[in-house]
Amino acid sequence: MSVEVARTSEIPVGTMKRVTAFGEHVLLSNVGGKIYATQNDCGHQRASLARGKLEGNIVTCPLHGAKFDVTSGRNIEGVRMGMSPELMQKMPPEVVVMFKNMGEIMADIEIRPLRTYKVEFKGDSIYLDKVT
């Protein structure tokens, strides 16, 4: 059964909106005038992708930088925990080692694809349904 979650006017081209449907956080993304719906929680450690950056059909997670295709939910790039060489030189060696270890642990965590939802329209309203 589909549920109404937003109006198309709330999501201009190139923007995203987090909504709730079926007790789940869902990310609506407007890619070139077409609305796509995926789970909002990152497939890495569940950060809100609505706080990330949408470029074309790719959303970048605001926490560790993993990238997902919002049209398919597919993970296309892993975590990126980069620090500029200038900043690294200003840090105590113990902190640099700690960040390096954290980066290696993060890289081992599996990144899952995003669940997708079926999107329907009735007038200006957006409806979602679960993909079975």
Ligand code: FES
């Ligand atoms: S929580 Fe999204 S990349 Fe780690």
